[in-house]
Each structure stands twice: as C-alpha cells, then as structure tokens.
Amino acid sequence: MPLTDPSQLLKESLWQLVAAIPPGQVASYGQLARLAGYPGHARYVGTTLNRLPKGTTLPWFRVLRSSGELAFPPHSAAWKRQKTLLEAEGVKFKGLKVPLKQYQWQA
DNA sequence: ACGTTGACCTTCG
DNA sequence: TCGAAGGCCAACG
Structure with a gap:
C-alpha cells in the first residue's frame, strides 16, 4: 500500500491533538488548526x-466553536449527545454555550 | 472536470 | 453586541 499521503498525515496529527485534550476541557476548531x-x-x-x-474512541465531543456553542443545530440528536458527554465530564453550560473562560484548554 | 457543501474563523461596520 | 462578508479547502456528485 502507498506510504502516507500528505492529507492522511494531517488527519493523523489532528487526531493526536484531539486525543490530547484533557477530560473536562474543550478546544475550538480554529485552535486545533x-x-x-x-x-x-x-x-x-x-x-x-x-x-x-x-x-471511534476519539473525544470529538471536546471540540466546539470559538463562540463556545456546539457545532450542531441546537437540540438535534447529535447536539444532545455531545452536550451529555461533556456534562458527564463536569462541563457546565450557560444556556446554549460553554463558558470558554473556564473550560478552554491551554496547550 | 467543475460547482457545491460543510461539526468554521476573523474582521469590519 | 450582532450580522454580513470574505477566506479556507478536501470530499462529493
């Protein structure tokens, strides 16, 4: 099989980063990029x-928008799933948003 | 081949 | 504080 093509490499480094987000904390898409x-x-x-x-075992749910909102339409199935997973780790919501001041991951 | 789509961000009024 | 506008680019049909 072909060795690592570039876009595959980028995906993997992305996965590493997401996996590195500590439980109970969150990161934004732009931050990861x-x-x-x-x-x-x-x-x-x-x-x-x-x-x-x-x-996947990857903690994709710890990734949200720079505004603190989840990236899914509010109250959609995926939205609820993500909110539940976060709250299970102790992340509290302020309405539809997560207070980034409190939970954002500092690399 | 080419236009559209999408779990987005930043800047500027 | 809020919306519009421009930028980004791999994957899909």
Whole structure:
C-alpha cells in the first residue's frame, strides 16, 4: 500500500491533538488548526471530524466553536449527545454555550 | 472536470 | 453586541 499521503498525515496529527485534550476541557476548531500548523483551516478540522469512523474512541465531543456553542443545530440528536458527554465530564453550560473562560484548554 | 457543501474563523461596520 | 462578508479547502456528485 502507498506510504502516507500528505492529507492522511494531517488527519493523523489532528487526531493526536484531539486525543490530547484533557477530560473536562474543550478546544475550538480554529485552535486545533493552529496547533496542527495550519492556521485558517478550521473548516477542514470540522470536515475531518465529520468523517471519523463510527466507533471511534476519539473525544470529538471536546471540540466546539470559538463562540463556545456546539457545532450542531441546537437540540438535534447529535447536539444532545455531545452536550451529555461533556456534562458527564463536569462541563457546565450557560444556556446554549460553554463558558470558554473556564473550560478552554491551554496547550 | 467543475460547482457545491460543510461539526468554521476573523474582521469590519 | 450582532450580522454580513470574505477566506479556507478536501470530499462529493
């Protein structure tokens, strides 16, 4: 099989970063893009996470928007799933948002 | 091949 | 404080 093609490499470094987010803390898409060395590519972080394998163990739910809101439409199934997982780790919500001051991950 | 889509961000009024 | 506008780019049809 072919050795690592570049886009595969980027995905993997992204996975490493997401896996490094400590429980009870959150990071934003743009933040991860920056840390991966690709500033301005926040959108690609989202599409990459969207294509994660179904049974993944990756803590994708610790990733949200820079505003503190979840990236899904409020009250959708996926939205509720993510909110539940976060609250299980002690992350509290302020209405629809998470107070980033309190929970944002500092690399 | 080419236009559209999408789990987004930042800047500017 | 809030919305519009521009930027980003791999994956899909």
